Amino acid sequence: MSVEISGLTKAFGRKQVLQDLHLSIEKGQCYCLLGKNGVGKSTFLNCILDLIKPDSGSVSIFGQSYAQHSLAVKQKLGALCEDNPLIEEFTGLEYLNFVAKLYKLSPAEAEERISSLTNYFFTDQESLQKNIAGYSTGMKKKVGIAAAILHKPDLLILDEPFTGLDPIAAQLLVKLIRSYSNPNRVVLISSHDLNYVEKVATHIGVLNDGRLIYNGSVQEFTMNGENLIDQALFQLLLPHHLTKESNIDWMLN
């Protein structure tokens, strides 16, 4: 059983963002979705999360669909969305305890998991006692990631998880994603931070013009490590760019 996406299509007005997209992600994979700005990565993840209704197509998560098993499916997934909505009037700790209650964690489980995640991610524990409204973007992101992972979801979806994190926090997140990945779970990430993608991905998907123009293992994508992921991506998306005449010479002098 895996995450199966079949024939997913979505347009906003006249803009066709996703076109008949098919994808199967197996348990054990850390699948990283790449592509240029505005190509539809967040739209795709939001369709998988049932936050956006596709125009057509279906999503099945470990054999279950939202139409038939909405609650059961939602209990199996955890997500960091791109806009990372939190309850800003709460403190970081209040918010995490609130999420723990939503997922019906016992008080002991909640306490253990929240304290381990906050100790892991936050050097400044005092800030967790303050309202989220005053947090920096990176601090909010760390709270969002902790909230997504608290109930140990089988499917963890992280939209741009590295953006806004300082290099220390980003490295900690790499370690956390690697520890979290196991043969019974699926991790699905959208990211532009290819240095970090390189460290966590087992599989790569490249979205362009509404379709997946690449879907396969990292080894295949990088030709067994001959290329870095950014080189492979550049070759795929802009093969002629490097040889084209530069039109930015005006800024040289």
Ligand SMILES: Nc1ncnc2c1ncn2[C@@H]1O[C@H](COP(=O)(O)OP(=O)(O)OP(=O)(O)O)[C@@H](O)[C@H]1O
């Ligand atoms: N609610 C919406 N209404 C209208 N257009 C939308 C909406 N959401 C997204 N779009 C459009 O759909 C396209 C895909 O947006 P999306 O945010 O999915 O791209 P992305 O690949 O995640 O981009 P980025 O890498 O910049 O975050 C864009 O052209 C965007 O303007």
